[in-house]
Amino acid sequence: MTQFTELGLAEPVLKAIAAEGYTKPTPIQEQAIPTLLEGRDLVGIAQTGTGKTAAFVLPLLSRMASNPGRPVSKAARILILAPTRELAAQIAESVRVYGSQMKLTTAIVVGGVKPGGQVRALARGVDVLVATPGRLLDHMETGAVNLSGTEAVVLDEADQMMDMGFLPAIRKVMKAIPTRRQTLLFSATMPKEIRSLANDFLRDPAEVTVATVSKPAEKIDQAVYMVKGTAKPRLLAEILSEDDMDRAIVFTRTKHGADKVVRYLANEGLYAEAIHGNKSQNQRIRALDNFKKGKAPILVATDIAARGIDVDGVSHVVNMDMPNLPESYVHRIGRTARAGKSGIALSFVGNDERGYLRDIEKLIGRKIDRIDLDEDMALDLSLPEEPGPHTKQSRGGGGRSQGGGRRQGGQSQNRNRSGGGGGKGGYKGGKPGGSRDGGDRSAARSESGGGGSRQGGNGQKRRGKPNKSWSPVS
Incomplete structure (x- = not known):
């Protein structure tokens, strides 16, 4: 060589x-x-x-x-x-x-x-x-x-x-x-x-x-949740609370949506930073620096702001909102599985985003595995699809119900993997793979966020006061 x-x-x-x-x-x-x-x-x-x-x-x-x-x-x-x-x-x-x-x-x-x-x-x-x-x-x-x-x-x-x-x-x-x-x-x-x-x-x-855009890295384990729009924040908080989450980037479609996600996660005791075009230069530098140093284990970003983010050790990428361009999906999930490590990419697909998912699967040439959800969170696929693209989802309430959010021993009990081809093996806690190569876990997370805090070192998480109302990300 x-x-x-x-x-x-x-x-x-x-x-x-x-x-x-x-x-x-x-x-x-x-x-x-x-x-x-x-x-x-x-x-x-x-x-x-x-x-x-x-x-x-x-x-x-x-x-x-x-x-x-x-x-x-x-x-x-x-x-x-x-x-x-x-x-x-x-x-x-x-x-x-x-x-x-x-x-x-x-x-x-x-x-x-x-x-x-x-x-x-x-x-x-x-x-x-x-x-x-x-x-x-x-x-x-x-x-x-x-x-x-x-x-x-x-x-x-x-x-x-x-x-x-x-x-x-x-x-x-x-x-x-x-x-x-x-x-x-x-x-x-x-x-x-x-x-x-x-x-x-x-x-x-x-x-x-080099490396055509239609081919994500082989070591990225991809999965999809067909989820109600009102249940997306609750599902996100559950995934980010699980023990195998080291460092995650969450993508939203809009700047306003990124800020709403940060506020919701803070109420759930999860510390996140947002990065988007409405933030000042100093705010963006501080957010990215906190993410790189592990002070903020979660970064919420829009597509444009994410250009230039190159951080090692990102274990998860979560598409809170699906991108309307299939190429953007490959760019997003490419933030994980760097330098020979493996990573996990999870996507939340609402009723008005099903067409985006089809375009993505056509581009990458495979069907992405689906993960089953409890009935109160799962999207009713018998309903007619809503049109897209769109910039705003319909507003609705939806507190945090107990039915879809049960966890025992730090692992979610409400999701099972199903369907789809090309999977790489079993799931732990409803997400791909029971183990990953590389990516040292941050041993010293101790950040307050809104109503609670996330504490590292011993891997225990204390949940904050749940948010009582939520309008879907827009």
Whole structure:
């Protein structure tokens, strides 16, 4: 197998890689690095978790090490565009780590924070600028940054930037950069709009493709609950209370829904943090930091906010609301089973989400196992389906009943696995697999949440005062 030392990277970059303990590149790194070291443009089609960030950071830093120079005031030698603040921060951290043996200057330009510090950093000039398109355009319009000397530009998660409406901003940014540049475009998917973008801005690009989006990692054990919308919060609290839950990401369709889930879980004695576009930059950084450190074992997120989240040891992904795009399902559950570990992905399917489930199963080419629920929680499949897509579910009450929520010895007694093909074995507590490889359990969780607390160390959980009413996530 190829070693990093065989790819032609500069010595300072190789030293930084060795200091991190890496010796062998991932498939996309092995394909992309030699091409990028030649100065060619490149289109990379790869999901998160494939090592794509290092696939462009390493060769760009290596070329900079081989051609040292000091950036002039308000200039940036390398520009990296990302759709979200979280992804921008993750990329900047990679630049810091792999550029640790070089005298690099870097800056992050994102929304949600006051621009003064960014303006001061840009005034000195930087080697690497990581930015979101909107805030970068703001600084360009005020004259705080000048891209006329930029040597290379990366469009990371291009499909997500397009989904978020950044295409006009991207075009304005690209027009300000010299045509004699190296341009890299990375995307999880390659719809015709992204192909058109590549044709407009890249010159005879090489193309590398790794891990198509329709194939989730083999070590992700997937299952589905056909559940009433009003019963989703109660079911979620039961799953997250079970002993084999180490660290979970819960996906909701909306920002409001994410906040409601956090409040409900707090009333159940489960500490969670929410991350979405309505949160300030500092709130998002704190929430993600608490999740990474294990202070908050549950992170509730929307799809857009989750781009850039790369946390080891996520044991569970729960789709509280089903995504309306089947590709988003694969992106979501790919947050678990990283670095050779196994993971569990559970999805709650309401009556108006059954069509989404069919689309997902068609994409991944298999039927996902169903888990039976007690009658008070189970969806009546004889009812006609409600239309989708939708953004709001009908409101309704629904306290926490005793019938569907019985647990003994920390294990739920109301769910059994049934139907579906391609399962990987038995269930413990209504969820896939009785054991998992890897993923150290957090031994010291002690966080208060609303009416109760979750305590770790001995694995015991004290439940808070139940929430007496709930409106379905919207």
